[in-house]
Amino acid sequence: MGIRSYFARHIKKHIDVYRIDDFNLEPPDIHTLEHEVNVFRIEPSMTVNVTSWTSSIKMKCRAESRIFSEYRVNAKSYLVKRYVKQNVKAYSHEVKSKIKVHDAMKLIRDMPLELSDMLKYQSVKPKLLNNEMLLAWYGPIVEGAVIKLVWNKQRGTLLVWYNPQSRQYKAKGVYLIRRLGFGEKPEWRWV
Amino acid sequence: MANNFLGYMMIEGTDSSLRGVALITDTRGIPKEFVRTDPLRPEALDRILYGESFSAYAKQSLILENLLDAVSNDPQIWICNDEEILEPLKTVSRIKSVMLEESPHVPLDAHGHIETSAEPNVYLIQAYVNGAPLRAEFPEGTRTDEVEQSAGILTEAGKSMNILEPFNRLQKSLSYLATGRA
Numbered sequence A: 001m002g003i004r005s006y007f008a009r010h011i012k013k014h015i016d017v018y019r020i021d022d023f024n025l026e027p028p029d030i031h032t033l034e035h036e037v038n039v040f041r042i043e044p045s046m047t048v049n050v051t052s053w054t055s056s057i058k059m060k061c062r063a064e065s066r067i068f069s070e071y072r073v074n075a076k077s078y079l080v081k082r083y084v085k086q087n088v089k090a091y092s093h094e095v096k097s098k099i100k101v102h103d104a105m106k107l108i109r110d111m112p113l114e115l116s117d118m119l120k121y122q123s124v125k126p127k128l129l130n131n132e133m134l135l136a137w138y139g140p141i142v143e144g145a146v147i148k149l150v151w152n153k154q155r156g157t158l159l160v161w162y163n164p165q166s167r168q169y170k171a172k173g174v175y176l177i178r179r180l181g182f183g184e185k186p187e188w189r190w191v
Numbered sequence B: 001m002a003n004n005f006l007g008y009m010m011i012e013g014t015d016s017s018l019r020g021v022a023l024i025t026d027t028r029g030i031p032k033e034f035v036r037t038d039p040l041r042p043e044a045l046d047r048i049l050y051g052e053s054f055s056a057y058a059k060q061s062l063i064l065e066n067l068l069d070a071v072s073n074d075p076q077i078w079i080c081n082d083e084e085i086l087e088p089l090k091t092v093s094r095i096k097s098v099m100l101e102e103s104p105h106v107p108l109d110a111h112g113h114i115e116t117s118a119e120p121n122v123y124l125i126q127a128y129v130n131g132a133p134l135r136a137e138f139p140e141g142t143r144t145d146e147v148e149q150s151a152g153i154l155t156e157a158g159k160s161m162n163i164l165e166p167f168n169r170l171q172k173s174l175s176y177l178a179t180g181r182a
Helices: A003-010 A105-109 B044-070 B083-093 B144-158 B165-179
Strands: A042-050 A056-063 A071-074 A101-103 A113-115 A132-141 A146-152 A157-162 A172-179 A187-190 B006-013 B018-025 B031-037 B077-080 B096-102 B114-116 B122-125 B134-137
Touching: A101 B044, A105 B031, A105 B165, A113 A132, A113 B165, A132 A157, B006 B044, B006 B083, B006 B165, B018 B044, B018 B165, B031 B044, B031 B165, B044 B083, B077 B083, B077 B144, B083 B096, B096 B144, B114 B144, B122 B144, B134 B144
Parallel strands: B006 B077, B077 B096
Antiparallel strands: A042 A056, A056 A071, A101 B031, A113 A157, A132 A172, A146 A157, A172 A187, B006 B018, B018 B031, B096 B134, B114 B122, B122 B134
């Protein structure tokens, strides 16, 4: 750099600019990268070591001349108690279509009919004496077929035993009437 | 020869045991025929196979059909108190069927009167001269004339018996069969 150029740069803030007309650079060399991939066939056998006293399973995988690192898989260890048989028998489950039916007349023949009090539904009430009051009404009952009547005081129901051989069908109702007074007994009055 | 019998069917039990009874009575409530089934004890596999429908299957296909097969007297009408067996009772027996219950309704105008209800296939029937009407549910598809005929049968029976009373005896007999105690 000469003096003129020095002063021109520092005092005049001028710098010399040159034109390059001959721009003749060599293109870069391009080469194909060569690489080699080694392919190993992994052996199909893989060993899994399970111990009943550890909670992990070791998996080893081997390839030709290489051993991959061991993989540890956390797992619960179970003792194998039973092996599934190769031949499993199939059984058919029979769905029932028949059920035994028995004659049970003996059970119900002696069972009485149990009638509830229906007094509240009686629109026409019987004439009563001064010392009488209505307690209940039971019906319809075929009076002519009755063998026995028992009043279930606790449940307020009337137990009726019929004669199964009876040919009577005419039904009535029966009032239970209480007579007020010492020693008086309730009365059954058919209507 | 036609009879005037009424048929009652009841099937009850627990998850582990089901049992059915059928009673034929005359119009006084006197038993004419009574049959019972052995208890049906389903296996665990039956319950898995049938799932929720096991009870319906057992009641309809096992107990009801076998009871109907065993009964020798055909009633005029079959009466039950379980909606689950109402339809098959009619389908299998080919006899009029109805599910009856007490109703809290005040007595209707006249003995034998029928009143429709807001529920489908449900009617109120004044079967007794004095007493509350019965709530009667018929199987789907029951014609009006069949309802009237059924109401006629019940009204006639209601003159000489309490129509719902036989259910008490069926209940007692089922309890006795299950527990051995009256």
